[in-house]
Amino acid sequence: MSARDRERDGNGAVGRSRLHVVTGKGGTGKTTVAASLALALASGGGRVLLVEVEGRQGIARLFDCPPLPYEERRVAVAPDGGEVFALAVDAEAALLEYLEMFYGMRRAGHVLTRFGAVDFATTIAPGMRDVLLTGKATEAVRRRTGSDRRRGGRGGSQGPFVYDAVVVDAPPTGRIAQFLSVSAEVAGLARVGPIRNHADKVMETMRSHETSVHFVSVLEEMPAQECLDGIADVRGVGLNVGSVLINMVRDPLFGPRILSAAAEGDLDIDTLARGLKAAMLENPEQKSRQLAVEITEHARRIRVETAIRERLSGIEYPVRELPLISDGIDLAGLYDLAELLREQGMT
Amino acid sequence: MTAPHPPRPKAPAFDVDALLDSPSTRIIVCCGSGGVGKTTSAAALGLRAAERGRDTVVITVDPARRLAQSMGLRRLDNTPRPVPLASGDDGARQRPPGTLHAMMLDMKRTFDEIVEAHADPERARQILANPFYQSLSSSFSGTQEYMAMEKLGQLRQSGDWDLIIVDTPPSRSALDFLDAPKRLGRFLDGRLLKILSAPAKSGAFRLIGAGVGMVTGVISKIVGAQVLKDVQTFVTAFDAVFGGFQERAEQTYRLLQAPGTAFVVVAAPDPDALREASYFIERLNEDRMPLAGVVVNRTHRTAVQQLSAARSLAAAEALDESGDHALAASALRLHAERTQVQAREIRLREHLTSAHPGVPIVEVPARPEDVHDLDGLREIGEALGTGGTRQGAGGERVSG
Numbered sequence: 001m002s003a004r005d006r007e008r009d010g011n012g013a014v015g016r017s018r019l020h021v022v023t024g025k026g027g028t029g030k031t032t033v034a035a036s037l038a039l040a041l042a043s044g045g046g047r048v049l050l051v052e053v054e055g056r057q058g059i060a061r062l063f064d065c066p067p068l069p070y071e072e073r074r075v076a077v078a079p080d081g082g083e084v085f086a087l088a089v090d091a092e093a094a095l096l097e098y099l100e101m102f103y104g105m106r107r108a109g110h111v112l113t114r115f116g117a118v119d120f121a122t123t124i125a126p127g128m129r130d131v132l133l134t135g136k137a138t139e140a141v142r143r144r145t146g147s148d149r150r151r152g153g154r155g156g157s158q159g160p161f162v163y164d165a166v167v168v169d170a171p172p173t174g175r176i177a178q179f180l181s182v183s184a185e186v187a188g189l190a191r192v193g194p195i196r197n198h199a200d201k202v203m204e205t206m207r208s209h210e211t212s213v214h215f216v217s218v219l220e221e222m223p224a225q226e227c228l229d230g231i232a233d234v235r236g237v238g239l240n241v242g243s244v245l246i247n248m249v250r251d252p253l254f255g256p257r258i259l260s261a262a263a264e265g266d267l268d269i270d271t272l273a274r275g276l277k278a279a280m281l282e283n284p285e286q287k288s289r290q291l292a293v294e295i296t297e298h299a300r301r302i303r304v305e306t307a308i309r310e311r312l313s314g315i316e317y318p319v320r321e322l323p324l325i326s327d328g329i330d331l332a333g334l335y336d337l338a339e340l341l342r343e344q345g346m347t
Numbered sequence: 348m349t350a351p352h353p354p355r356p357k358a359p360a361f362d363v364d365a366l367l368d369s370p371s372t373r374i375i376v377c378c379g380s381g382g383v384g385k386t387t388s389a390a391a392l393g394l395r396a397a398e399r400g401r402d403t404v405v406i407t408v409d410p411a412r413r414l415a416q417s418m419g420l421r422r423l424d425n426t427p428r429p430v431p432l433a434s435g436d437d438g439a440r441q442r443p444p445g446t447l448h449a450m451m452l453d454m455k456r457t458f459d460e461i462v463e464a465h466a467d468p469e470r471a472r473q474i475l476a477n478p479f480y481q482s483l484s485s486s487f488s489g490t491q492e493y494m495a496m497e498k499l500g501q502l503r504q505s506g507d508w509d510l511i512i513v514d515t516p517p518s519r520s521a522l523d524f525l526d527a528p529k530r531l532g533r534f535l536d537g538r539l540l541k542i543l544s545a546p547a548k549s550g551a552f553r554l555i556g557a558g559v560g561m562v563t564g565v566i567s568k569i570v571g572a573q574v575l576k577d578v579q580t581f582v583t584a585f586d587a588v589f590g591g592f593q594e595r596a597e598q599t600y601r602l603l604q605a606p607g608t609a610f611v612v613v614a615a616p617d618p619d620a621l622r623e624a625s626y627f628i629e630r631l632n633e634d635r636m637p638l639a640g641v642v643v644n645r646t647h648r649t650a651v652q653q654l655s656a657a658r659s660l661a662a663a664e665a666l667d668e669s670g671d672h673a674l675a676a677s678a679l680r681l682h683a684e685r686t687q688v689q690a691r692e693i694r695l696r697e698h699l700t701s702a703h704p705g706v707p708i709v710e711v712p713a714r715p716e717d718v719h720d721l722d723g724l725r726e727i728g729e730a731l732g733t734g735g736t737r738q739g740a741g742g743e744r745v746s747g
Contacts, residue, residue, distance in 0.1 A: 221717040222717070271675075
């Protein structure tokens with residue numbers, strides 16, 4: 001496969017992307033999807049970093065480990081020898097690290113903290129916080145083994161990349177374009193200076209084919225609309241959309257003919273009652289009427305979901321689906337979802 | 348033998364109609380984490396209150412066009428717009444109807460108005476043109492919450508409405524609504540801003556000496572000297588405005604603790620949303636803010652209570668083996684799924700009640716379809732008002 005082919009393979013999959021940004025409306029399960037994607041990318045011997053930027057400790061909860069510090073920690077092993085590391089990026093810690101890395105000012109950090117200057121600098125310019133968070137993720141993407149991390153790894157050594165891929169559990173869809181287009185945000189405030197240079201460097205990685213933004217949605221109206229709006233926004237700022245992941249998809253359970261009859265309230269209650277009777281249930285007629293109510297509501301919901309799925313499938317990016325795991329997500333569930341992502345060509 | 352199971356706590360029913368009908372209820376604040384249906388709940392409460400005779404205004408922060416459309420408005424802006432209440436069944440109303448207005452918070456516009464109201468025209472122009480002010484007024488985390496409170500204060504003061512319903516800004520944490528305004532206030536009042544604005548003549552400067560120089564030096568290094576200059580200009584101009592600004596915010600905050608204000612915590616029946624609801628209830632207690640009750644949105648209830656999930660699945664399997672009756676087998680599977688969902692939701696609700704016994708709860712069943720019009724909002728209002736329990740009596744109303 002030539003490098004060009006690998007940039008974007010036939011089914012528009014992530015191909016050679018190494019930075020995967022996962023976003024979605026609140027409640028769509030983007031953290032779960034991000035974690036599964038990290039596992040999927042690591043399986044078969046990969047080394048993947050999963051980054052959290054909102055200080056929610058959602059990753060620690062998912063992987064059932066203690067709260068993550070500002071430090072890359074191994075949280076899971078993937079099938080066939082891969083490893084997933086996780087990092088909770090905190091803007092304040094990232095700023096101190098940045099100061100130390102670029103200015104050798106470790107001691108200054110204390111004074112800055114005492115004055116509330118760190119808080120100040122990260123709130124003075126909302127873009128500043130985002131640059132620090134995305135900056136950490138892009139740094140991990142570029143990092144190579146054996147290189148000195150000072151000066152951003154420009155130490156001349158060109159060892160292999162430390163991480164095969166980096167997955168970011170990003171802010172919700174409503175804020176994603178703003179979050180990722182850091183250089184535009186910072187440009188409004190700082191036209192020159194080190195933070196501007198830093199932002200430009202982050203943007204270089206963000207805009208390259210190394211980066212894909214994935215949108216998580218569920219089959220509900222508002223999340224789907226936000227997903228489509230978010231895709232337009234992200235394209236608008238010149239970033240690559242990877243795929244749409246429809247999460248928590250339920251099994252329709254019934255065939256299309258029964259579903260459409262049920263949605264109209266024309267379900268064959270007698271046939272249902274005969275079945276219940278055959279299953280030796282008491283009061284089959286009464287139960288059949290009650291169950292018909294459930295089927296009708298279910299069918300109406302599925303009809304709405306089908307319309308939403310059609311809307312989402314109308315876009316030019318690959319659409320993948322993940323099932324609802326009804327008992328709540330645990331580690332085993334994450335591995336199942338990771339496997340499904342692999343089967344659907346996500347890695 | 349096992350020890351007897353302690354009796355399960357039972358939450359009192361949240362009587363939403365009584366809250367809406369009481370003339371002493373003047374402000375209702377809907378809060379909760381993102382994605383739980385807070386905005387829709389606020390709109391449904393507003394509609395129900397109006398149809399029960401209150402002159403109501405709903406302040407929303409959600410830019411979703413759909414909500415405006417569902418209220419028959421083409422768009423919402425920073426000024427309360429009347430919502431036409433014509434549609435709907437007149438017979439169902441037992442009282443002379445009140446009125447409903449709705450508006451969407453425009454935080455930048457609201458901030459600009461405060462500046463214009465508190466500064467002389469020349470200074471106001473200076474502030475509004477400052478790049479730092481522009482960034483602060485449109486994207487500082489906390490500005491939206493601050494402005495929501497400001498707007499609430501304005502509407503309350505105007506005396507035009509006897510009930511104001513506030514939908515709080517979407518945020519990760521419901522607590523942001525209470526914390527963010529203080530954060531902005533602290534930030535604007537912070538000593539760093541003061542030092543930056545006039546380092547040379549500040550007494551603190553001499554005391555701290557080289558420290559300040561270093562701090563300004565580093566900040567200047569990070570963000571660039573020009574940003575620092577914008578900040579200094581802003582602080583100098585804003586200083587005159589600030590006193591009034593802070594005072595208003597404190598007044599509004601006190602308004603939230605005053606009798607007549609009721610907090611309604613909105614949650615969805617999932618662990619994250621209920622955890623947030625729990626934090627928020629604790630916080631309201633600490634701040635002595637009056638909690639009226641919790642709305643658990645989009646719950647699922649089965650229509651066949653006397654058929655357990657296990658029994659249902661076993662029957663479905665038996666039918667599968669017989670090879671006939673595919674419809675009944677699928678129906679039983681669907682029922683088992685719903686029963687499991689219902690059991691999980693009840694368990695989550697019980698956790699909340701164990702932690703906060705005595706907090707009234709009302710459930711709103713999930714709807715197969717989304718809300719598109721006033722009728723949809725009215726139905727949600729009906730579920731809120733009647734405790735969402737009528738479905739239990741009829742046994743026919745379940746949810747998708």
